[in-house]
Amino acid sequence: MKPLSxxxxxxLAVSLLTLAVITVLSAAAYIEFEESxxxxxxxxxxxxxxxxxxxxxxxxxxxxNREAAFWALTGRGTTKHAGQCRIWMxxxxxxxxxSDSPVTPLARELLHPPAEEQPDVNSISLFDISEGSGPDxxxxxxxMWVRRAxxxxxxxxxxxxxxxxxxxxLGEFLRLLLVVGGSTTLVALFLVxxxxxWGLRSITRAGGQLEQITHRSLGHEGRIMGSVPxxxxxxxxxxxxxxxxxxxxxxxxxxxTADAAHELRTPLAIMKSSLQTLRMQPRRAAEYExxxxxxxxxxxxxxxxxxxxxxxxxxxxxxxxxxxxxVRLDVLLESLAETFxxxxxxxxxxxxxxxxxxxxxxxxxxxxxxxxxxxxDNALRYGPPKGVIRITxxxxxxxxxxxxxxDEGGAIPxxxxxxxxxxxxxxxPSRSHASGGTGLGLAxxxxxxxxxxxxxxxxxxxxxGTSVIVRLPRK
Amino acid sequence: MRVLIIEDEVKLARNIAKAIKETTSYAVDISSxxxxxxxxxxxxxxxxxxLDLMLPKVGGLEILxxxxxxxxxxxxxxLTARDTTQDIVRGLNSGSDDYMTKPFDIGELVARCKAxxxxxxxxxxxxxxxxxxxxDTSSRIVTLRGHRLSLRAMEYRLLEYLVLRAGQIVSKAEIxxxxxxxxxxxxxxxxxxxxxxxxxxxxxGSPDVVIRTVRGxxxxxxxxxx
Numbered sequence: 001m002k003p004l005s006x007x008x009x010x011x012l013a014v015s016l017l018t019l020a021v022i023t024v025l026s027a028a029a030y031i032e033f034e035e036s037x038x039x040x041x042x043x044x045x046x047x048x049x050x051x052x053x054x055x056x057x058x059x060x061x062x063x064x065n066r067e068a069a070f071w072a073l074t075g076r077g078t079t080k081h082a083g084q085c086r087i088w089m090x091x092x093x094x095x096x097x098x099s100d101s102p103v104t105p106l107a108r109e110l111l112h113p114p115a116e117e118q119p120d121v122n123s124i125s126l127f128d129i130s131e132g133s134g135p136d137x138x139x140x141x142x143x144m145w146v147r148r149a150x151x152x153x154x155x156x157x158x159x160x161x162x163x164x165x166x167x168x169x170l171g172e173f174l175r176l177l178l179v180v181g182g183s184t185t186l187v188a189l190f191l192v193x194x195x196x197x198w199g200l201r202s203i204t205r206a207g208g209q210l211e212q213i214t215h216r217s218l219g220h221e222g223r224i225m226g227s228v229p230x231x232x233x234x235x236x237x238x239x240x241x242x243x244x245x246x247x248x249x250x251x252x253x254x255x256x257t258a259d260a261a262h263e264l265r266t267p268l269a270i271m272k273s274s275l276q277t278l279r280m281q282p283r284r285a286a287e288y289e290x291x292x293x294x295x296x297x298x299x300x301x302x303x304x305x306x307x308x309x310x311x312x313x314x315x316x317x318x319x320x321x322x323x324x325x326x327v328r329l330d331v332l333l334e335s336l337a338e339t340f341x342x343x344x345x346x347x348x349x350x351x352x353x354x355x356x357x358x359x360x361x362x363x364x365x366x367x368x369x370x371x372x373x374x375x376x377d378n379a380l381r382y383g384p385p386k387g388v389i390r391i392t393x394x395x396x397x398x399x400x401x402x403x404x405x406x407d408e409g410g411a412i413p414x415x416x417x418x419x420x421x422x423x424x425x426x427x428x429p430s431r432s433h434a435s436g437g438t439g440l441g442l443a444x445x446x447x448x449x450x451x452x453x454x455x456x457x458x459x460x461x462x463x464x465g466t467s468v469i470v471r472l473p474r475k
Numbered sequence: 476m477r478v479l480i481i482e483d484e485v486k487l488a489r490n491i492a493k494a495i496k497e498t499t500s501y502a503v504d505i506s507s508x509x510x511x512x513x514x515x516x517x518x519x520x521x522x523x524x525x526l527d528l529m530l531p532k533v534g535g536l537e538i539l540x541x542x543x544x545x546x547x548x549x550x551x552x553x554l555t556a557r558d559t560t561q562d563i564v565r566g567l568n569s570g571s572d573d574y575m576t577k578p579f580d581i582g583e584l585v586a587r588c589k590a591x592x593x594x595x596x597x598x599x600x601x602x603x604x605x606x607x608x609x610x611d612t613s614s615r616i617v618t619l620r621g622h623r624l625s626l627r628a629m630e631y632r633l634l635e636y637l638v639l640r641a642g643q644i645v646s647k648a649e650i651x652x653x654x655x656x657x658x659x660x661x662x663x664x665x666x667x668x669x670x671x672x673x674x675x676x677x678x679x680g681s682p683d684v685v686i687r688t689v690r691g692x693x694x695x696x697x698x699x700x701x
Contacts, residue, residue, distance in 0.1 A: 071638070177487045258557070261556065265556040265558075270484060273487055274490050276490075277497075280582075
C-alpha cells in the first residue's frame with residue numbers, strides 16, 4: 001500500500017481532534033445553557049407565584065377575571081412571552097382568576113393539570129406541560145403549581161410560561177456552535193498542511209541540497225547547510241556522517257586509482273625514455289644490449305605490479321570468493337620456508353619454520369600461498385641483511401590457528417603501523433622504488449585474510465623485531 | 476648552459492641526462508631526493524631545472540616554492556605522473572614554466588628544455604647571429620661567413636654561452652658555473668685556454684667577430700670594429 005502523505009495524515013488527525021474537542025465543548029456548553037435557561041424560567045415563575053400570593057393577601061380575591069394587578073403579574077401586555085395564570089380554590093368549580101391570551105389560548109392542560117403533579121399544601125411543584133397536542137404542538141409550557149391555605153380553604157395557583165422561546169434560543173445557540181465548530185475544523189484542514197509544509201521546510205531544503213551532491217562534492221559543499229530544528233539534528237548529523245564516510249571511501253578509491261596510475265606510468269616512462277634515448281643516435285652493440293636488459297628489468301617490475309593489481313581486483317570482487325577447502329597449513333608453510341630459505345641464503349639470511357604438527361585451515365591454497373609469500377617477501381626485503389626470519393604456527397585452543405612471521409627488522413614507527421595495510425602505502429610519500437616493493441603486498445595479504453574471516457596484525461619493537469600475526473579459522 | 480634534474484627514479488634521471496647531453500651542449504646535474512635537490516637548486520645558477528613532484532624528503536612543489544621565494548628566476552619544467560588538469564594548473568600556478576606528464580616523449584622534453592633556455596636569454600630565434608657569425612643552438616652548427624666552423628663540445632658550449640649573452644660582459648666565474656656540471660674537474664685557467672682556442676677559430680683573415688677581454692671583469696663577444 002502506498003504510504004499516506006504526512007500532510008494528509010496529520011491534517012486528518014488534527015481536524016478529527018479539533019472536531020472532537022469542539023463537539024465535546026459545544027455539548028457541554030449547550031447543556032449548561034439549556035439548564036440556565038430553564039432555571040431562569042423557574043425563577044420567573046417563582047417571582048410570579050410570590051407576587052400572586054402577596055396580591056391575594058393584600059388585595060384579596062380578584063373581583064373580576066380581568067383585574068389589572070393579576071394581569072400585570074403575568075406580564076400580559078408588556079411582553080409577548082407573557083405567562084399565564086389560573087387561580088382557584090379547592091372544591092370550587094369556578095376559577096378565581098384566569099388569564100387567557102388571545103395569542104396563546106390557555107392550554108387545555110392548564111385547565112386540567114395532571115393530578116400526579118399536585119403539590120402538598122404550602123408547597124410548590126414545577127413541571128412541564130405540553131401546549132396543544134398532536135402534530136400542531138407548538139411548544140412546551142413550564143408550569144408552577146402552588147397550593148396554600150387561604151381564607152379557610154386552600155387556594156391553588158398555577159402559573160405557566162412558554163419555554164418555546166428558550167428552546168428557540170437554544171436552537172440558535174446550537175446553530176452558532178455548529179457554524180463555529182465546523183469552520184474551525186475547516187480552517188484546521190486548510191491550515192495544518194500549510195503548517196506542516198512550513199515545519200518541513202528544512203527537510204525540503206535539505207532535499208534540494210542532497211540533489212546537488214555528486215561524488216565530487218560529498219565532503220565539503222555537500223554538507224547540509226543551514227540550521228535545522230532540534231528534532232532534525234540527529235537526522236542531519238547522521239546524514240553528514242554518512243556523507244563523510246562516503247567521501248572518505250570515494251577519496252580512498254580516487255587515491256588508489258591515482259596511485260595505480262602513477263605506479264604504472266613510472267615504469268612506462270622509464271622504458272619509453274630508455275628506448276628513445278637508445279634510438280637517438282647510432283650506438284655500439286654492447287650499448288643496445290645494455291639498453292634492452294634495462295628495459296626488460298622494467299618490464300618485469302611492471303608485470304609484477306599488474307599481477308598484484310589484478311589479484312587485488314579479483315579479491316575486491318567479493319562475490320567471486322572460491323569455496324573454502326581444507327588446506328594443510330603446516331605443509332604449505334614448510335614448503336614456502338624451504339623455497340625462501342634457498343633464496344635467502346644467497347643474501348646471507350635464513351628462513352626457519354618451526355614444525356608444530358599437522359594443522360588444517362579453511363581457505364584457498366593459491367591465495368594462502370600468495371598471502372605468506374607476500375609476508376616472507378616483505379620480511380626479506382625490509383628485515384636486516386643476514387637476519388633470521390622465523391615462521392611459527394600455533395594451533396591453540398579455540399577456533400583460531402595463529403601464524404607468526406617474524407623478522408629482526410628495526411622498529412616501524414607506531415604512527416605508521418595502522419597504515420601498512422593501506423594500498424600503495426609507503427612511509428615516505430616519494431614512492432621510491434629503491435626497496436623494489438609495489439606497496440600492495442600487505443594490502444593483498446589483508447584482503448585474503450579478511451575474506452576467509454580471519455585477521456592480520458603487525459607489531460614492531462626495536463628490541464624484538466617485527467612480527468606479522470595472521471589468524472585463520474581452523475578447519 | 477647547466478641543467479639540474481631532480482628525479483627520484485634514478486634510471487629515468489639518467490636517461491633524461493643522457494638525452495640532454497647527447498642533443499645539446501648543456502652540462503647536467505642529477506639529484507635523486509628532494510632535500511639534496513633543493514640545496515643544489517638554491518646554491519648553483521642553473522639555466523633550467525627539470526623537477527619531479529613526488530620526491531623523498533621534500534616535495535617538488537615545495538622546492539619550487541623555495542626557489543621562487545628566494546627570488547630565483549630559473550625556468551622550471553615539472554615532470555610528473557600526476558596528469559589531471561588540476562595538477563597541471565597547480566603546478567603552473569606555483570611558479571613553474573612548463574609541465575610534462577609521464578610517460579613522455581624524450582625528444583619533446585629536450586626540445587622544451589631548449590625552448591625554455593632560449594627564453595631565459597631572450598633569444599626566441601634558435602639561430603643567433605653576430606655579424607657574419609651564425610650559431611644554430613638547435614643543431615649546434617656554427618658558421619662564419621657561410622663556412623662551417625668545427626668546434627669541440629666544450630668550445631661550442633663556451634661559444635654558445637657567450638653568444639647568447641652577446642653584448643654583455645660575462646665573468647669567468649659565470650662561465651665556470653654555467654658550463655660545468657658538479658662533478659667536472661676544473662682548473663683555474665681552463666677558461667683562458669678555451670677562450671684562446673675559440674678566438675683562434677673565429678680569426679679567419681680579417682676578424683669579423685671578436686671575444687674581447689675586459690680587464691678584471693670578464694669577456695664580451697661582439698662585432699669587430701674596424
